[in-house]
Amino acid sequence: MDSKFIPSLHEAPIYTFWENSGLFKASRTNPAKKPFCIILPPPNANGSLHLGHAMFTYEDIMIRFHKMMKEETLWLLGLDHAGFETQYVFEKHLKKQGKSRFDYQRDELFGMIFDYVNENKKNIKGQLRRLGFALDWSREKFTMDPAIIEIVYGTFKKLFDRGLVYRANRLINYCTFCGTSLSDLEVNNVEKVGVLHYINYPLKTGGFIQIATTRPETILGDVAVMVNPKDKRHRGVIGKTVILPVSGREVPIIADTYVDTEFGTGAVKVTPNHDFNDFEIGKKNNLQYPPIINFAGRIQNTNTSYDGLKVFAAREKIIEELKEKGLWVKEEKNNMVVKSCYKCGRVLEPLPKEQWFIKVKPLADRAKGLVKKKEITLFPKRFEKQLIRILDEFIDWNISRQVVWGIRIPAYRCKKMSNVPTSLKLRGASKSQKWFVSIEKPKKCQICGECDFIQDEDTFDTWFSSSQWPFATLMTEGKKTYEYFYPTAVMETGHDILRAWVARMMMIGDFVTNKPPFKTVFLHGMVRDAKGQKMSKSKGNVMDPIQLVDKYGADALRAALIFGTKEGGDVSLSEEKVKGMRNFANKVWNVGRFIELNSKSQNPNSKQIPSPQSKIIVELEKEATELKKKYMNYMKRYRFSQALNDLHEFIWHRFADYYIEQLKEELKNGNIQVLDTLKCVYLDNIKMLHPFMPFMTEAVGQVFYGKQTSLLQIGFT
């Protein structure tokens, strides 16, 4: 044994040994054994792993622990195509080469991203190995595997057939830069100081009514002015007509208690196609006007010189025109929240668009039942409340995305019938009747039987496929495997995606399989820097997990993430902490080295000698037994940090610093009983430590148990 534990000498050969020996493989579906399955949250195949991914260490700890408890253990890995996100990253690459996605045909672009993703997959899989994860590589999945897509299509069809998915034309959050709609979960609310403009709208009968708006350009799409019927200031004007500035269109003044009399002037302009609240008002009062902003973020349909201008340019220009006409009164600073694209950060445009929506309420109610009936338990417990809230507040989920990179929606419509001009039918589920959904691509239109159908151009929101991940992955492994491992034991992931992922997995998983997708949800916190600050590129405080592994070893990084971290709480990671854990690994290694050296130099003539030190041996054995008991208890209760903490304390400061020091002399005298006890306690310790620091413990284990033996096989006895 070297005098130091040098991770780079051991990690690669040990990982290869694990992989080749089939220890990571769940090969049997043995009814006599308890199944334990974790599905790895699939990393996005569009880059490299970040420190957050290293938190999967929790999963590896559970997997290795349960393997050592002799359970049938499966840790299934997969990667996510991450539709919109990946396309966004790829477009950035294109931009560097002076290209854009519009330079390519759909299939061509898809193919290019496919290749790009394949490269990233290789990279990420290598990184998962570097971290020592005991994944079953024989069952690797990808969200765009044909078998997965078939299941995703089946889910969509089932939802459609049950009336839980519908097509509707309503306002959606649209990023005119990224060119796609987003769900409400992909919207960032950014606080901003905006400008509130006060503008006089001329009344047809003379005089003015003053309104206040932050978006003067949408005057071009107004359908009404609205006041509160209780507002004495405006009572006289209800029912009168105003002449819209700029366009000269005439619109009515209507009344609704929705208007806040305290804000602005107490009179609101109503622009149904460009504001979520106004959309509802327009619907209620049957007031319509075509959208005056298009998907490129430019003004349209106004027959004015504003057509073709970008929104912000139009705003500036219209303010000028209003000033010239003497209709602009004043401006005020206004604290407001702007909905922004979570990816590019630009202001989103609410625009009307026909999209597929999932009716969430019935699904959310059932998912809630799973928590209430304790079919799913959350760790830490406080997240249960949060989850219930999330499920209560879920609104219908827009699953259509206008991106190429994704799973194309298997919805088709009749070309013949869509040729028939329909009146501007804007909303309602009735539109879905014009669509049919089919898992297999149909040869003929299923509506008229004659025409060539048209497939929806859009792809699914990535979360739609990932919401099916636990059952979809296992189903592709065959019925037996699925029935044995499903529902999975634990879903371990970051608490930041409780809403976007966990809640949706529960809803869709329960809908499709009639079972909860997992029994336990274990949530980890975020990795922060040494000062507890969020890591971000702009702050320049990001750390690369692989660089840390190179420098200090995977064991050190893993232990640093767990040590002193409350489950579900954020981790403040400093290089010093990783270094400290590297030192710990070295310490444990050297304790092994010490015992090994003493085993070799044992005097064969020595025998069991009751010594004055035997009292210390009894003490040691007692303490070691207590530790193991505590350890088992902590591990079963998901208190991994505490387990590691106790191991650290015992091995270093009790076992090495105290017991070994006390017994050193006796050992030199050749007391074999002392040696046996030390060895026995030590081997027990490295087994317990193995889930946390697999490489070092395995390296040292092989010294004692032989090259071809793994602690995973030996397990706990």
Next chain:
RNA sequence: GGACCUGUAGCUCAGUUGGCUAGAGCGUUUCAUUGACAUUGAAAAGGUCACAGGUUCAAGUCCUGUCAGGUCCACCA
């Protein structure tokens, strides 16, 4: 506006049915110099457990309030 979380040593944090003199990692100070390990050992300094009440034989821990920080959600044009 609503919900939740956090406040413990210089820094980052543990402390889970309330119970020894409140702990760890890193940092600081002093000593030890090759003995398994200097990626070490021995020792030390350092805390009114945010604040104020309350419950209790006993509170860092439970309850109420206050202050400070954070996260998520909702939201007025």
